[in-house]
Amino acid sequence: DWALKGPVAFSVAIDPKEPEHVIATTVGQGVFRSEDGGRTFEQGGDGVFSPVVFSSVISPTERTNDGGVVYVGTMPSMMFRSEDGGRTFRHLAEFDKLECLKEAAFPPVPASHMIHMIAASFHTEGTVLAGIELGGVVKSTDSGETWELTDGGPDCHQLLFHPQAEGRVYESDGNGYFESHDDGETWQRPWDGFPADLTYFYDMAVDPGDPGLQMISVGRNQYQAHGINPYFYKKGVHQGAFSRTSLLSNTFSSLYRRRDGQPWEEMLEGLPDPNGSAQGRFATALNDDKGTIYYSTIPGDVYRTTDGGDSWEFIEIKWPADAAERTVHVARAVKE
Numbered sequence: 468d469w470a471l472k473g474p475v476a477f478s479v480a481i482d483p484k485e486p487e488h489v490i491a492t493t494v495g496q497g498v499f500r501s502e503d504g505g506r507t508f509e510q511g512g513d514g515v516f517s518p519v520v521f522s523s524v525i526s527p528t529e530r531t532n533d534g535g536v537v538y539v540g541t542m543p544s545m546m547f548r549s550e551d552g553g554r555t556f557r558h559l560a561e562f563d564k565l566e567c568l569k570e571a572a573f574p575p576v577p578a579s580h581m582i583h584m585i586a587a588s589f590h591t592e593g594t595v596l597a598g599i600e601l602g603g604v605v606k607s608t609d610s611g612e613t614w615e616l617t618d619g620g621p622d623c624h625q626l627l628f629h630p631q632a633e634g635r636v637y638e639s640d641g642n643g644y645f646e647s648h649d650d651g652e653t654w655q656r657p658w659d660g661f662p663a664d665l666t667y668f669y670d671m672a673v674d675p676g677d678p679g680l681q682m683i684s685v686g687r688n689q690y691q692a693h694g695i696n697p698y699f700y701k702k703g704v705h706q707g708a709f710s711r712t713s714l715l716s717n718t719f720s721s722l723y724r725r726r727d728g729q730p731w732e733e734m735l736e737g738l739p740d741p742n743g744s745a746q747g748r749f750a751t752a753l754n755d756d757k758g759t760i761y762y763s764t765i766p767g768d769v770y771r772t773t774d775g776g777d778s779w780e781f782i783e784i785k786w787p788a789d790a791a792e793r794t795v796h797v798a799r800a801v802k803e
Contacts, residue, residue: 479799480523483753486801488534490553492520498539500553514556517541524585528592529610540582544568544599548611559611567616571602586626588650590633596651598623604638606651619654620645625671630753632678639671639683660731667692672749676757679727680775684746686720694718694745720746724776737779739764750798763798
């Protein structure tokens with residue numbers, strides 16, 4: 468019941484080589500596709516037999532006449548693949564046989580679990596990673612036909628390959644930041660710079676022009692970081708939990724940056740006060756200038772840095788008049 472109170476758009480995938488091709492997935496109404504850069508959408512996803520679709524990616528290396536091959540992940544955790552631009556999908560049944568799924572569980576809905584994130588390599592055709600919440604990071608090297616568990620984090624919130632650095636992968640996990648230099652075969656967990664009381668990690672960005680610059684949102688726990696009342700979280704009732712009016716009085720989240728392997732450092736200049744701020748969403752554009760990263764907050768405010776986080780500027784967004792609750796579940800940027 469929790470998952471079907473939508474529809475809520477939970478992922479947006481843009482084809483890195485043909486950005487007019489866009490896939491959007493929803494919690495409640497499946498998959499939608501666009502061929503005009505997201506200006507208009509039509510229903511897709513034939514063959515995806517769960518309407519609760521949390522994640523998507525369009526491969527930069529696996530190509531067809533309809534653009535990149537599309538992967539989407541659902542709740543419960545199942546993987547689907549499309550070779551016709553998201554119109555029809557094939558169930559990748561070997562994914563269902565992963566041993567880690569037997570112990571996987573999503574805390575607000577403990578009877579289930581989901582594929583929270585999917586990432587496809589920019590350099591190695593057929594290499595795909597998926598983050599199961601809670602269940603771990605799994606990897607395929609044969610276009611999703613077979614999968615194996617890696618030693619990435621167990622509570623994956625974000626997965627990113629880097630377009631310029633072959634083998635480089637980044638994961639934001641509920642338990643910290645993880646990174647890999649071998650397409651996710653092995654992972655490290657750089658921790659230096661984080662205060663001991665910040666233990667919950669959510670969204671992340673990597674400068675597309677600089678593999679050595681990462682940003683991540685952090686909080687003390689999932690309740691304060693998201694501004695969720697623990698009662699509703701435990702009951703699995705998320706509808707409205709992220710709204711401006713329901714934020715907890717002790718909501719707290721902040722942004723941290725890491726450069727060239729140095730310790731993490733907090734970013735404050737030009738950003739909202741961490742006290743009272745819930746964790747928002749990052750966005751980058753592959754063809755944007757080096758150092759340009761966007762951050763959208765739960766109240767619907769958008770900030771941009773063009774110097775890798777040294778300073779941030781507020782960007783005025785004209786929201787629709789009926790957008791009373793401006794909850795941003797996903798953000799993507801495209802430089803036209």
